[in-house]
Amino acid sequence: WMENEEEFNQQVEEELWEEEFIERCFQEMLEEEEQWEWFVPSRDLPSVGVDQLQDQISLLVLDADVHLDNGDLEVVMKSNLNPNAKEFTPGIQKHTM
Secondary structure (H helix, E strand, C coil), X not given: CHHHHHHXXXXXXXXXXXXXXXXXXXXXXXXXXHHCCCCCHHHHCCHHHHHHHHHHHHXXXXXXXXXXXXXXXXXXXXXXXXXXXXXXXXXXXXXXX
């Protein structure tokens, strides 16, 4: 019994170290999550990038009627095309099964 005691103690000590390590990792993860919980543009985005984004956003038109007439919009809404399909290139045939 005594010969196994040292091995048992070593195993228990390793388990305690693992538990402590896991607890520290979990605590660090929680601290990082709390730090980045709120989106603050001045902190989270580069200042030059914000100006560029604002310029690009001002150019966007969100009203679909400006670009499409009602017939085109209806065709788009009822389309059965796969938006994830590869782009069609005429004259090139690659069939993979």
